Amino acid sequence: MEVDEIYNLACPASPIHYQFDPVQTTKTSVIGAINMLGLAKRVKAKIFQASTSEIYGEPQVHPQKEDYCGNVNTLGPRACYDEGKRVAETLFMDYYRQHGVKIKIARIFNTYGPKMHPQDGRVVSNFIMQALRGEPITLYGDGSQTRSFCFVSDLIEGFCRLMNSDDGVTGPVNLGNPHEISVRELAERIIAMTGSSSKLTFEPLPQDDPTQRCPDIELAKRTLGWTPVVPLEEGLSKTIEYFRNFSL
Numbered sequence: 001m002e003v004d005e006i007y008n009l010a011c012p013a014s015p016i017h018y019q020f021d022p023v024q025t026t027k028t029s030v031i032g033a034i035n036m037l038g039l040a041k042r043v044k045a046k047i048f049q050a051s052t053s054e055i056y057g058e059p060q061v062h063p064q065k066e067d068y069c070g071n072v073n074t075l076g077p078r079a080c081y082d083e084g085k086r087v088a089e090t091l092f093m094d095y096y097r098q099h100g101v102k103i104k105i106a107r108i109f110n111t112y113g114p115k116m117h118p119q120d121g122r123v124v125s126n127f128i129m130q131a132l133r134g135e136p137i138t139l140y141g142d143g144s145q146t147r148s149f150c151f152v153s154d155l156i157e158g159f160c161r162l163m164n165s166d167d168g169v170t171g172p173v174n175l176g177n178p179h180e181i182s183v184r185e186l187a188e189r190i191i192a193m194t195g196s197s198s199k200l201t202f203e204p205l206p207q208d209d210p211t212q213r214c215p216d217i218e219l220a221k222r223t224l225g226w227t228p229v230v231p232l233e234e235g236l237s238k239t240i241e242y243f244r245n246f247s248l
Contacts, residue, residue, distance in 0.1 A: 005163060006047040008036045011085070013052070015078060015206070016121035022080035029084025030091070037095045046102040048163050049092050051172060053109040053213055054082045063180075063214040066107065066172050076207055089172060096170055104162050104169070109176025109215045113152030113235060114242035124149065124236075127187050128243045131196035141205030143184030148214045150177040151235035154228035161224040169223050176215035177228040193233075194240055 011028045012018040018025040033049065040047035056064045057072035072082045095101040112124040120126075130137045158175040181189075184200070191198055220226045 003039070003043040003045040006036055006040050006045050007050070007159070007163075008033065008047060008088075009050045011050075011081070013081075013122075015081075018081045019077055022077070025080040026084040029081070029088050033088035033091045037091060037101060040101050041095065041099050046104065046163065046167075047092075048104045048106065048159065049088060049171075051089055051105050051107045052081070052085045053107055053174070053176065053215065054078070055086045055089065055107065056210075056213070057082060058210045059212060062212050063178065063216040064174070065216040066174055066219055073207075078207075078209075093170070102167050103171070104165070105171030105173070106159065106162055106175045107172045107215075108155065109150055109174065109213065110147050111150045111152055111155045111176075113239055115152075116239070116242075118243065118246055123147070123183055123186060124190075124239065125243070127190045128194070128236075128240055131190050131194040131198045132240075132243060134197050136201040137187045137191065137198045138201055138203055139183055139187060140203050140209060141211075142202065143187065143200070144182055145205070145209065145211045146180045146182050146214065147186070148177045148180050149186075149232060149235070150175070150228055151230035151238075154230050158220060158224065158226050158228075161226050162220075165224060173220050173223065174215040174217050175220060175226075176217065177232075178215055178217055179232060180212075180214045181232065189233075190236065190240070193236060 010032050056070040060071050061068045074083055089105055092103045092105055096103045116125045118129050127137050162173055
């Protein structure tokens with residue numbers, strides 16, 4: 001078998017999906033990484049790991065740099081995803097050190113864009129679908145928690161630059177948009193952009209839901225020459241138009 005590059009992207013990323021079967025989520029991240037690393041070792045391929053900003057947990061450092069070890073509740077309902085990805089990073093680094101496997105680790109922050117599933121379960125798709133249907137837009141907590149949203153084309157450009165970087169650049173490298181916005185402001189912006197009559201409704205904040213999440217991307221800028229270029233307004237406009245094509 002001739003294989004040059006492997007992208008290990010497997011794992012549900014939305015809380016409602018990865019918490020549906022948490023045991024399988026952990027298996028996907030850990031056993032999946034073992035299987036793919038074993039393949040990369042056998043065929044001498046370079047391998048990319050789609051890690052996540054979730055490994056930072058509820059961060060006590062802001063914005064989050066790659067040398068921050070995180071603040072994760074190992075016993076909480078989100079741990080199946082957080083800890084699975086953390087173990088996968090450990091496996092990648094150990095295969096690199098012990099077996100010389102060429103690895104690339106990207107820590108992905110919130111990403112959005114056309115072709116998301118309407119029932120994806122994360123805020124961008126949820127808010128757009130609720131707004132287009134004129135339904136109440138559900139915010140958890142008071143909506144003051146912040147996120148940073150990276151358009152999918154920017155993320156893929158980061159993937160390619162990381163995979164094509166020198167072998168000494170193993171990562172982890174944060175890939176995300178450092179423009180920070182509150183969840184409430186995002187909802188209000190989507191209501192305005194869709195011309196929706198939707199009102200905001202509030203539910204209790206889920207356990208371990210982080211109050212802040214924003215990447216420090218200085219390492220990506222320096223080593224990959226990468227920075228996101230799609231403004232939030234433009235990305236949301238493209239995503240809204242995509243969802244308008246669904247039968248509501």
